[in-house]
Amino acid sequence: QVQxxxxxxxxxxxxxxxxxxxxxxxxxxSTLNMGWFRQAPGKEREFVAVILRSGSSTSYADYYADxxxxxxxxxxxxxxxxxxxxMNSLKPEDTAVYYCxxxxxxxxxxxxxxxxxxxxxxxxxxxS
Numbered sequence: 001q002v003q004x005x006x007x008x009x010x011x012x013x014x015x016x017x018x019x020x021x022x023x024x025x026x027x028x029x030s031t032l033n034m035g036w037f038r039q040a041p042g043k044e045r046e047f048v049a050v051i052l053r054s055g056s057s058t059s060y061a062d063y064y065a066d067x068x069x070x071x072x073x074x075x076x077x078x079x080x081x082x083x084x085x086x087m088n089s090l091k092p093e094d095t096a097v098y099y100c101x102x103x104x105x106x107x108x109x110x111x112x113x114x115x116x117x118x119x120x121x122x123x124x125x126x127x128s
Contacts, residue, residue: 002026002117004100009122012090016126020085022100022119030058033106034076034083035115038096038124045099047110049074049085063109068094090126097121 008020024032035050047065051074054061062074073086083100101115108114 002032002102004102004117004119006098006100006119006122009098009124011125011127014090014092014126014128016090017086017088018090018124020087020098020100020122020124022083022085024081024083024102027104029076029081030078031104032102033104033109034074035101035103035109036074036083036085036098037101037112038094038098039121040096043096045112047112048072048098050106050109051076051083052106052109065110087124090124092126092128094124095126096124098124 003025004022006022012018033052036048037045038048039045049064051060051062071089076083099121100119102117103115106114
């Protein structure tokens with residue numbers, strides 16, 4: 001079983017930045033594929049970014065939704081068992097609850113149903 005705890009959400013003005021963190025426990029962190037999703041009121045949960053294992057245990061690849069590409073960056077620190085989402089140039093349409101997700105194996109990384117483990121979510125609100 002993997003436990004995920006997000007932090008770092010809050011209220012920020014349009015154009016501002018936030019960094020979300022997700023601390024994982026319960027399984028060797030380096031073996032996990034880690035993703036971020038978000039869900040706005042009345043909308044479906046949508047893919048934001050993922051950092052995938054690629055080849056060796058220390059090699060990873062990151063992918064992003066088109067809506068955040070160039071503004072958001074996902075990264076991980078295996079020594080701290082933590083994945084981050086650096087969000088820059090935030091827009092009001094980025095307002096949502098952001099969820100951290102993890103899975104040892106991923107079939108389709110953009111689909112939330114592919115992930116086995118989820119955090120409780122953290123609210124991000126961007127004011128105009």
